[in-house]
Amino acid sequence: MRLAILTILSLINTNIMAQNFYDLTIKSIDGEEIKMSKFVGKNVLIVNVASFCGYTSQYTELQALSEEYENLEVIGVPCNQFGFQEPLSTDSIKSFCSKKYAVTFPMTEKVKVKGTKQHPLFEWLTSKEQNKLDDFKVSWNFNKFLVDENGKLIAHYGSSVSPISNDITKHLK
Numbered sequence: 001m002r003l004a005i006l007t008i009l010s011l012i013n014t015n016i017m018a019q020n021f022y023d024l025t026i027k028s029i030d031g032e033e034i035k036m037s038k039f040v041g042k043n044v045l046i047v048n049v050a051s052f053c054g055y056t057s058q059y060t061e062l063q064a065l066s067e068e069y070e071n072l073e074v075i076g077v078p079c080n081q082f083g084f085q086e087p088l089s090t091d092s093i094k095s096f097c098s099k100k101y102a103v104t105f106p107m108t109e110k111v112k113v114k115g116t117k118q119h120p121l122f123e124w125l126t127s128k129e130q131n132k133l134d135d136f137k138v139s140w141n142f143n144k145f146l147v148d149e150n151g152k153l154i155a156h157y158g159s160s161v162s163p164i165s166n167d168i169t170k171h172l173k
Contacts (some may be wrong), residue, residue: 019120019130021151026077026121029094029107036121036151039073043172044147045163046125048113048138049076050085051096055142059101061163066105069172071149074105074163077121079113082140086110113138125153146171 021044022037036044047062059076066074078093080086088096090109097103111119114126114137124130125145126138131153136145144157146168154171161167 019124021124021131021147021153024121024124026075026111026119027109029078029090029109031109034075034106034108039147040151041071041149043069043072043149045072045074045168046121046145046147047074047076047163048079048122048141048143049107050079050082050141051088051093053083053085053141055140055159058142058163059097059103063101063103063105065163065168069169072172076103076105076107077113077119078107078110079141080110081112081114085141113143125156144168 022035022040024036025033028034045062045065047058049059050056062074062076066072076097078086086093093110094107097107111122113119113122118126122138126136128135133153134156136143136156140159142159144161144163145153146155146157148154148171155167157167
């Protein structure tokens with residue numbers, strides 16, 4: 001009996017961990033569900049963002065990237081886990097991004113990108129067991145994760161990598 005229970009628990013855990021990118025969702029900054037399945041056939045660049053970071057000016061490049069490549073969806077994910085650089089409310093984040101950087105790409109609710117309350121999207125992005133590429137650590141604001149048009153994670157980029165660098169754009173052509 002104990003072996004049967006352990007086998008069932010193992011299968012349940014395997015199914016949870018085997019989740020693919022297109023099974024994931026996150027709430028938009030307006031509280032609506034964003035289903036990753038909406039982006040089948042597109043590359044997706046997911047970036048943890050903050051309003052008061054040395055890299056905040058990357059919003060300009062992220063917007064340019066989202067406008068230049070039809071086969072790309074940029075998603076900004078506000079996070080306040082690094083130096084308390086995203087203390088703003090949802091409405092203030094929306095206003096800041098719109099007025100200062102003319103952001104039109106999707107933004108999400110503010111979430112945890114690391115730690116015990118890590119959002120499931122970032123669990124998938126940072127866990128080799130789930131993403132099948134590698135274990136990654138979100139080390140600061142403006143880390144970038146590139147998922148290809150088939151829902152496969154193909155790269156992780158640190159904060160200092162420009163969104164319009166060849167490291168990223170070479171995958172979008």
